[in-house]
Amino acid sequence: MALQAAALLPSTFSISKEGKAGASLKDSSLFGKSLSDQVKCDFSSPSLKIKKVLRIQAVATTTPGVTSATTDRKKTLRKGTVVVTGASSGLGLATAKALAETGKWHIIMACRDFLKAERAAKSAGMAKENYTIMHLDLASLDSVRQFVDSFRRSGRPLDVLVCNAAVYLPTAKEPTFTAEGFELSVGTNHLGHFLLSRLLLEDLNKSDYPSKRLIIVGSITGNTNTLAGNVPPKANLGDLRGLAGGLNGLNSSAMIDGADFDGAKAYKDSKVCNMLTMQEFHRRYHEDTGITFASLYPGCIATTGLFREHIPLFRVLFPVFQKYITKGFVSEEESGKRLAQVVSDPSLTKSGVYWSWNKDSASFENQLSQEASDVEKARKVWEISEKLVGLA
Numbered sequence: 414m415a416l417q418a419a420a421l422l423p424s425t426f427s428i429s430k431e432g433k434a435g436a437s438l439k440d441s442s443l444f445g446k447s448l449s450d451q452v453k454c455d456f457s458s459p460s461l462k463i464k465k466v467l468r469i470q471a472v473a474t475t476t477p478g479v480t481s482a483t484t485d486r487k488k489t490l491r492k493g494t495v496v497v498t499g500a501s502s503g504l505g506l507a508t509a510k511a512l513a514e515t516g517k518w519h520i521i522m523a524c525r526d527f528l529k530a531e532r533a534a535k536s537a538g539m540a541k542e543n544y545t546i547m548h549l550d551l552a553s554l555d556s557v558r559q560f561v562d563s564f565r566r567s568g569r570p571l572d573v574l575v576c577n578a579a580v581y582l583p584t585a586k587e588p589t590f591t592a593e594g595f596e597l598s599v600g601t602n603h604l605g606h607f608l609l610s611r612l613l614l615e616d617l618n619k620s621d622y623p624s625k626r627l628i629i630v631g632s633i634t635g636n637t638n639t640l641a642g643n644v645p646p647k648a649n650l651g652d653l654r655g656l657a658g659g660l661n662g663l664n665s666s667a668m669i670d671g672a673d674f675d676g677a678k679a680y681k682d683s684k685v686c687n688m689l690t691m692q693e694f695h696r697r698y699h700e701d702t703g704i705t706f707a708s709l710y711p712g713c714i715a716t717t718g719l720f721r722e723h724i725p726l727f728r729v730l731f732p733v734f735q736k737y738i739t740k741g742f743v744s745e746e747e748s749g750k751r752l753a754q755v756v757s758d759p760s761l762t763k764s765g766v767y768w769s770w771n772k773d774s775a776s777f778e779n780q781l782s783q784e785a786s787d788v789e790k791a792r793k794v795w796e797i798s799e800k801l802v803g804l805a
């Protein structure tokens with residue numbers, strides 16, 4: 414239910430970077446009589462080789478001669494291991510905390526700033542034995558590969574992977590780039606996670622945990638079937654010409670659709686890629702592996718570091734706007750409980766779902782926009798992304 418709110422953000426308030434106090438609302442209907450109603454309403458072939466390898470591994474992890482009752486009992490004995498990217502603040506940290514408090518999970522906090530993550534874990538009161546911090550910079554594919562190596566060397570099983578980290582650069586006038594030269598928002602939020610999840614799929618598949626899951630955090634901002642998703646600039650991947658050209662801003666546009674750079678749109682586009690990727694994973698691997706693939710919109714967590722690049726006035730007004738005007742505000746603690754639910758709740762095992770929560774914080778399967786559920790586009794994004802990250 415808080416769903417909309419987040420999306421209403423950067424572009425709802427268009428405050429000039431120069432700091433003019435007057436906020437101009439691009440979508441004036443938001444302040445209209447029907448706002449709360451609208452908000453409520455809105456809230457309301459992979460390679461065969463890979464498939465074969467996965468199938469063989471699935472068979473190999475089943476111990477012959479053990480009854481299923483014994484196996485089930487065994488499976489519930491050990492702590493689950495969950496990797497959470499971007500666990501040093503906001504939603505990722507709140508999720509890590511919520512899972513740590515259950516005592517049933519060991520959280521691998523996959524973060525680019527070790528010290529910040531350590532301080533964050535301490536200030537959240539997480540007990541040392543419940544987490545490990547491992548370095549991961551999603552804006553570098555080398556770092557992603559190194560993370561996977563380090564994780565494997567740790568000897569821990571992988572039961573759940575949460576792709577949560579993101580950057581949002583709404584006020585950037587010019588694009589900035591990842592180590593490999595991809596526009597930073599799509600390079601980090603989509604391509605970094607794409608490589609990470611493709612590589613770790615093998616590890617997830619080896620897990621004997623009762624329910625193994627791969628979760629990619631989405632957003633209402635990428636869904637143009639909502640009020641928030643219609644606040645300009647709207648997400649639109651177009652014919653993917655910029656993505657196919659490598660998003661390098663030199664011989665191709667830095668934007669997926671090939672248009673001029675727009676930082677807010679680049680973030681929304683990256684979220685569409687996240688949601689398409691989750692569904693493509695589901696289509697390609699769920700049946701063979703039993704892994705649950707899911708995405709979610711955690712609500713508008715207007716206080717997180719995601720808005721750090723916005724001007725100070727926006728950061729002051731946005732939470733107030735979400736709390737008292739749209740009433741879509743969700744605290745970091747509540748959002749963490751929601752994502753923790755998608756990680757561990759036995760009733761949320763359905764694969765291919767985009768979860769949302771209503772005003773009573775009850776989860777429901779939400780509808781994705783036409784573009785964010787476009788099967789053909791998902792296939793193309795997958796195939797182009799494979800090439801960009803060196804998997805094809």
Ligand SMILES: NC(=O)c1ccc[n+]([C@@H]2O[C@H](COP(=O)([O-])OP(=O)(O)OC[C@H]3O[C@@H](n4cnc5c(N)ncnc54)[C@H](OP(=O)(O)O)[C@@H]3O)[C@@H](O)[C@H]2O)c1
Pocket residue numbers: 419420498499500501502503504505523524525526529549550551552553576577578579580601630631632633710711712713714715716717718719720
């Ligand atoms: N806030 C909302 O209203 C809202 C709404 C819908 C969806 N979401 C989604 O929720 C997720 C978390 O966002 P948040 O609101 O919690 O923002 P946040 O507090 O800024 O958290 C983002 C996390 O991503 C990490 N990160 C950024 N770039 C990275 C990189 N190159 N490598 C590794 N980690 C990196 C950050 O690390 P550092 O601490 O080192 O910067 C931080 O831990 C995102 O996927 C976002 O799209 C948020």
